[in-house]
Each structure stands twice: as C-alpha cells, then as structure tokens.
Amino acid sequence: MDALSITSDLIRGNTDTIILAQLRLGDSYGYKINKAIQRKTRSQYELKEATLYTAFRRLEENGYISSYWGDESTGARRRYYTITNEGRQALERLKAEWQTAKALIDALITDEEETDHAG
C-alpha cells in the first residue's frame, strides 16, 4: 500500500464531514462538490463518485441533507443538495471529533515521550 492510498483511506473516513462542510457554503451538486474538493486540495485528492453518492444517500437518510432537482433551462436537470439544521449541528460535532482525533494521533506519533522520561 503506497502513501497516497493510506492518505485517501484517512480522508475517506471523513467523507461526511467534507461534504457537509462544502454544503454549508451553499447548495451544490455532485460534480461541483468534487471539483471544489479537487481545487482545495490542488488536485491531490478527488472523491470517487460511488463514494460520493453513497455518502449523499447516507446523509439524506440521517436527515443531514436534503435534495431537490434544479430547473436548468439547458441540458438535463441536476440534483442539488442542501444542508439541514441537523446537518449543521452534525458538522460541528464531526469537526470537533476530527480535532480530537488529530490531537490524539499527534500525541501518539511524536517523539516527545522519551524526553518526558528523561525529565
């Protein structure tokens, strides 16, 4: 397993957080969300569409997002997603969880332990 796939495993665990964070900026649709993710990560990361749509369904089932079909005058219609109030609350919770996890992992993988013993 190369470094990149470990990174994407880590990110995939936070798919819901990422999508909710994107939707808090405004209603959006699948491809637009993925483009925003690509832009923000300078093309280092991109969600697989299957992952994205599974997450949409899961989030909608939990009541964190809702969807509607847009009425574009040209071309086919797009399904837009919008974040609900519950979704906003969930996002804050998930962000806090991520901060906790980040702090824990940082504490576990830095080499400070030895200096503590010495002192």
Added chain:
Amino acid sequence: MQDKLRAFIDTLFEDAPAGKKVVELKEEMLQNLNDKYSDLLSEGKSEEAAYNLAVASVGDVSELLRYLRREEGDSTREQEELMRYRRRSAVVVPIAVILYILSVIPVMLIDRQIGVVSMFVMIAAATGLLIWNSMSKPVYVRQDDTVVEEFKEWKMQSGHRRQAFRSISGAIWSAALAVYFILSFITMAWHITWVIFLITAAVNSIIKAIFDLKE
C-alpha cells in the same frame, strides 16, 4: 459519447433493483459524468482519454448497490402488507355476501318480529364487515423521494385527500346505518326506510366529486 456514458452507467447498475430511486440515481450520475467529460474535453483531452478518465472516476459501486437494495426492501414490506389485505378481503367480502343472502331465512322460518330483527342484525353485521374491511385498507405510502419536488407535493396532497375522503366516507356509511336502524325501529316503517342507503350513496358520490374536482 453521451450514449457511451449512458451505456456505461447502465452496465454499472445492471444488478440494481428496478425502481424510481435507481432511475434517479442513474440520471444524477450520468449528468455529473457528462459535466466531467466536457470539462476534460475543454482541458484539451482527447475524446477517448476523457471517457476513460470519467469512467475511472466512478469507482466501486458495490456499497451504493447495497444501499439501493435495502431501500427497495422497504417497499417490498409495503407490498406484503397490501397482499395480506387482499387475502383478508378474499375472506371477509364473501362472508358479508353470505350474510346478506342468509339474512332472509329467519324472516321465512321464525315468527315475524324476531325474524325481522335477526335479519337486520345479519345485514348490519355484513355491512359492518365491509366497512371495516375497506377502512382498514393499508394506505400505500411510498417513502422514496420522487423526481420532481412538485410531483412529490402533489402526490402527498392527493394521498392525504384520498385518505380524508375514505375516512369521511366510512363515517357517513356508519352514520347512515345507525340512522337507518334508529328510524326504522322508531317508525317501524321498514318498507321505506331503506331509501336512506340510496340517499347515502348519492351524498357519498357528491362528496367524492368535490374531492376529485379539488385535485
């Protein structure tokens, strides 16, 4: 190339259960894939390369398929409920009909007063059975989100109206039955009081017409 992408999506969901949700998901994915494809073309990719990149970005759909199957399972439960209702109706309705037919026997065999009373008790029981059966018919509420929001709203409204009409109709028939017996026993004018049922049927039709017009 759109056709090629559509064909690809179709193959992807070959094993998916047929249903509105799947059709919608396919439409959504196809639209997004098309967007991606045209973006890749405008970046200067060849048609072939753009198609391959777009297809590669879809990834593993097995989890998505599991979701779709589970959602489909929900509506199967509703179908089962409907089936149970049909089986029950197949028993209840004939019983009611038999009661109607047999109700004249007491009048022919027993002396007048008790015979007539037991005839109407049988009729009442049969009518009650039929009303109960139709009132407890499961309402088919589909839980899936439909293609268009307006359609969803319309469907929900009309669903509510239909349910409201059924309740009103049930109440009217029960009330008519009560009025029929009370009037008949008070006036003993059995030969004419049955007209109440004709009037009730007319009133019921008028109410149904009003509901239909509103829709």
